[in-house]
Amino acid sequence: MRKIIWLAWLQGWEQAPGLVTSCLASWQRFNPEWEVRPLSLADVRLLLDLPDLTGKEITAASFSDLVRISLLNEYGGVWADATLLCRRPLDSWLPSLLGEGFFAFHRPGPDREISSWFLASSEPGNLIIWRWHDLVQAFWKCHSQTSDYFWFHHLFSQLSVSDPLFRQSWSRVPKISAVPCHRAQRLGLDADNPKALDQIKEEAAPVLKLTHRCDSGLLKRSCLLSCLLRDLPPAKLPRPNWPQARSNQPSPRIAGLAVSTENLGDHIQIQAANVLLSRLWGSPSVRIDRDNQIASLGSVDRLAGRLPIVMNGWFKTNPEEWPPHPDLNPAYVGFHLRPFQCPTLLSEAAIEHYRKYAPIGCRDIWTMKLLESHGVSCYLSHCLSLAFPRRVCLSIPAGEVFVVSRDPRICAYVPADIGPYTYISHYSGCADFNFNLLLAQNLLRLYASRAKLIVTTLLHCALPAIAMGIPVVMVWPLNPPNRRKSDSQRFSSLAGMTIIHDVSELSTLDWNVKSVGCVAEKLSAYDGFVRATKAWNLPPAELSWRLAPSSVLPPPA
Numbered sequence: 001m002r003k004i005i006w007l008a009w010l011q012g013w014e015q016a017p018g019l020v021t022s023c024l025a026s027w028q029r030f031n032p033e034w035e036v037r038p039l040s041l042a043d044v045r046l047l048l049d050l051p052d053l054t055g056k057e058i059t060a061a062s063f064s065d066l067v068r069i070s071l072l073n074e075y076g077g078v079w080a081d082a083t084l085l086c087r088r089p090l091d092s093w094l095p096s097l098l099g100e101g102f103f104a105f106h107r108p109g110p111d112r113e114i115s116s117w118f119l120a121s122s123e124p125g126n127l128i129i130w131r132w133h134d135l136v137q138a139f140w141k142c143h144s145q146t147s148d149y150f151w152f153h154h155l156f157s158q159l160s161v162s163d164p165l166f167r168q169s170w171s172r173v174p175k176i177s178a179v180p181c182h183r184a185q186r187l188g189l190d191a192d193n194p195k196a197l198d199q200i201k202e203e204a205a206p207v208l209k210l211t212h213r214c215d216s217g218l219l220k221r222s223c224l225l226s227c228l229l230r231d232l233p234p235a236k237l238p239r240p241n242w243p244q245a246r247s248n249q250p251s252p253r254i255a256g257l258a259v260s261t262e263n264l265g266d267h268i269q270i271q272a273a274n275v276l277l278s279r280l281w282g283s284p285s286v287r288i289d290r291d292n293q294i295a296s297l298g299s300v301d302r303l304a305g306r307l308p309i310v311m312n313g314w315f316k317t318n319p320e321e322w323p324p325h326p327d328l329n330p331a332y333v334g335f336h337l338r339p340f341q342c343p344t345l346l347s348e349a350a351i352e353h354y355r356k357y358a359p360i361g362c363r364d365i366w367t368m369k370l371l372e373s374h375g376v377s378c379y380l381s382h383c384l385s386l387a388f389p390r391r392v393c394l395s396i397p398a399g400e401v402f403v404v405s406r407d408p409r410i411c412a413y414v415p416a417d418i419g420p421y422t423y424i425s426h427y428s429g430c431a432d433f434n435f436n437l438l439l440a441q442n443l444l445r446l447y448a449s450r451a452k453l454i455v456t457t458l459l460h461c462a463l464p465a466i467a468m469g470i471p472v473v474m475v476w477p478l479n480p481p482n483r484r485k486s487d488s489q490r491f492s493s494l495a496g497m498t499i500i501h502d503v504s505e506l507s508t509l510d511w512n513v514k515s516v517g518c519v520a521e522k523l524s525a526y527d528g529f530v531r532a533t534k535a536w537n538l539p540p541a542e543l544s545w546r547l548a549p550s551s552v553l554p555p556p557a
Helices: 018-030 041-047 060-075 127-142 151-162 164-171 179-187 194-203 216-220 224-229 264-280 348-356 365-372 408-413 433-450 459-467 481-490 503-508 519-536
Strands: 004-008 035-039 057-059 077-080 084-086 102-109 112-121 207-209 255-258 286-289 307-315 328-337 360-362 378-380 400-404 422-424 451-456 472-475 546-548
Touching (some): 004 018, 041 060, 041 264, 060 077, 060 151, 060 546, 102 127, 102 179, 112 127, 112 207, 127 164, 179 194, 255 307, 264 328, 264 459, 307 519, 328 519, 365 481, 408 503, 451 459
Parallel strands (some): 400 451, 451 472
Antiparallel strands (some): 077 112, 084 207
16 A cells, blocks of 8 residues: 555645644654645645636535545545544554455444545555546536535445445445544533543544634643643644745746657657646746757747746757756756767756756656766656546446557567557657647547557656556567667666566566556656746646635535
8 A cells, every 4th residue: 555644734734723733743643654745725736637627616625525536546545634633553453444445434424424534545546436536527527516515425325326346345345433533523622521531542543533613722721622632743744835826817937848859759748747837837838949949049039037947858959959048947857868869968067057956856767877976966756747647437448459669560579369459659750849749649548548458668658658547568669789778778767667578578478467556656756846846936826716615515513
């Protein structure tokens, strides 16, 4: 299981009440071997491919329901409400309950099968999480708001009735009552009766559901709440990654890379950066050619101020166009360089440039070690193409096999027992950037909707497919032995995620291929993007939907 605990306080943790930060501290104290991730609204927007909510009105409680199921489907781990107090280490009780890869506390009330304030998924895309997530996505595509506070729970109940596989899996999940976890609220957080604390200790619930809708002065009084929180250390609060969004602010002017190559792998990497930029600030409004404009800027319109640009992917040809122009404000993440094709990538001026914008987020281990050998501070961010979201559940299961390579000779090595397949090349035969970007986007949609297996020699077919949860067989390109060294450098991080086969091994391969787990690498790509773009100091764009006040949908008594 990926040991990660998700909590969210959408207003920002620096604004969180004392009860909420104490709950965060409880998860940090009892689970030192787990990664505790406190998220703000901006973090959520970046991490998740949420349904289009434009023009809709959704309360923070309903939005957090959408967020929790999306996080567990994409990354797995544990969701804990910001007002859920941890009382025992997860490792002491949770693993034995995860035989089905899913756990939630049972029957908090007669109208609900589960509580949603604690959810656990041992891996991304667990069957229960997956089906529930896709129904939630469909719900918000069809509704602009909800009048039911427990809509999220009721969707779960619908699936347990209508979906046989879902029902069978849920029936095998151990049923642990949610009632003891609510005991503190039912006894009264303001209770000063010592027997109240004794009852809670006797029941030994591993978590307690509290509420921030209480008098903040209780923390200073002798009462049940102050006793529960008394011995907790101060919480380690996350630092804000971006300034607060402002109303009616214009979209920032951000540049994106362009390329004049026929290799759609370049365009897939550019599309990955586009996706992340659009979640926070919108699509790039300026395009700068990676090989022919980076240093000179050519005909690029230079307005006041330096132009932010994400430097990700493969760099580069044209030695005269490096290092970048000083009017650019580059964010280096998923960066890979080929100095034998462009020697100025390691010139003195270039090294000084990297040091100025360090640490450099490197796409692969080889690039990281190369730059470190020149005294440049680096870290392994992996490739931004790992940030593509997992594909949604399909009404018609994906059933096609794709063999993807620049070299059609690979087809001679593909055994007949894998059945019919379609050969695809990622080389378009033209150099038109916009046309190739559209082709790359269409290929990604094709793989997400129809691929049950991909056999490929191409790094930027393998990485986005792995990110989307598609089973992949990675094969070394059909190059002569003296080219394997170059391929090993480019594949140096991929090799840590999956086996890379020689074509001669395909005839004896077990074709019962499973998807590759990449949660750690995917989060590294996101964290690298945050780390690299934080220096821009740009507030996220205004929401296209309304975060409604809780009074619109007050919780039931």
